[in-house]
Amino acid sequence: MSDAGMRYVAIGDSFTEGVGDDLPDGSSRGWADLVASGLASATGETVHYANLAVRGRLIEPIATTQLDTALAMTPPPTLLSFNGGGNDMMRAGIDLDRLVRLTERVVQRCADAGVRLVLLSGADPSARLPFGHMIHRRGTELTVAVAELAARHDLVFVDMFNDQEIRGPGYWSADRLHLGGDGHRRVASRVLAALGYPVTAHAVAPSPNGRRGVLAEARYYREHVLPWLNRRIRGRSSGDDRAGKHPAWVPVDATVGLTPPRSPDTSPPGPAG
Template sequence: MRDRSGRPVADTSPVAETVPFRYAAVGDSFTEGVGDPRPNGQMRGWADLVAEGIANTLRTPIGYANVAIRGRLLDPIVDDQLPTVLNLDPPPTLVTFNGGGNDMLRPNFDVGTLGERTEEAIGACAAAGVRLVLLSGPDPSSRLPFGSAVGVRGAQYTAVLADLAQRHDVTFVDLFNTTALAHPGYWSSDRIHLNPQGHRRVAAEVLATVLEVTSDVTHPPAEASPRPWDAVTFGCNHLLPWVIRHARGRSSGDLIEPKHDDWEVIGPATLR
């Protein structure tokens, strides 16, 4: 740690002094927690729940940072978000990495390039001595009007992630092929983001893989019967705004700031 003149100074931050474990999350809307809003409008999501679960399991407060922002492509996640968390002082103990979902919606999708960028992220974490956990996003393709192409791309990218994880001995949480997450009761009305129950299911999957602890699994509510106007509502409220935004070269995350761009000391129930 250095002062404004660049001279080294002692690190007196609460995180450096008090917590033995620090968890940082990078990614897009999935990791930001879109679909699981708190009463104040800020998103919670699976990563917040994982942080709380780690604190519960270790029975001690931990440091938590989350710089994920909705709409982000894989390049800025690797080039901007990951260096941000790896340069935190003190550095993270664990980083969860997910991205590529927005790239799958672009016409210039290239699974080879996504694999190369992900491998760069793996190398950066290894060089920093930080444990990395890769996640594939859950599969939204059955609910989307262009879902078949997204499903094929998602399966291709998930296979690449699984191969990278095996070759580099990195923990991999395969949510794309987690059958339970296909249940419609886990998804928001926009058909592409999980709802609160879905985020809780993902948190349980991550905690079971990373810490080998069993969490309570939130089962989805019974699926409501489709209504004749559901497709129209989806088109007007979600699909059309997405098309207009991308035609203008804009992103849903253009005005969004990271919710935790430095360490937050949390304990059980802190983030609820």
């Protein structure tokens, strides 16, 4: 591969992996894939793209292992997106200052390597989640800190946490934790616009957000909340034994889009989180 051209690598958790934006073959697409395609379309050139994000990851392995792998790629990336902390928000004893320090590590490493960095805050899922008030409070505090960090270093910061539009139920998947296809499309449009491309923010018609029946709530807890609690009790994560979906550079053509070869997924099935 030539060193010329844009090389975009995404690191993060399920938000960046694309969980919730499911394709017919069972794979996940997501906003980062859409950004890679959008960059290729906007520039009229092939963009090389990698995605090292893994569902369930806490911020530390994203800001260390994933970042180190991304910066060691050959040729090196020219653009990197980072989001993390969503899974930390749902754990006891969260240390906000530590999350910010880890984010600062990403900022410094990218600056030292001469890689353009885009910081994102994840969309706010708290309105329809158990313990949502706690998640909202923690997410608000982390978003404020990351916004201040981005401002100090003159970085692109895409604040999806305070995006009121994406909080609507039409943007979310059935588990209420991960974005659905329209949610990922909205994030992609916001990222492309923040990078300077004339993209209108994706939006959908408002959907009713009425009261959910007892049976629907019972099914939700059985299918989504209880499996998550079971993994926490066992010290497991939905991302255990998984690797990033695009660990090497994948060419994204300006007209064809993202059509990477896919190797068989040997990781165990199970809900994301």
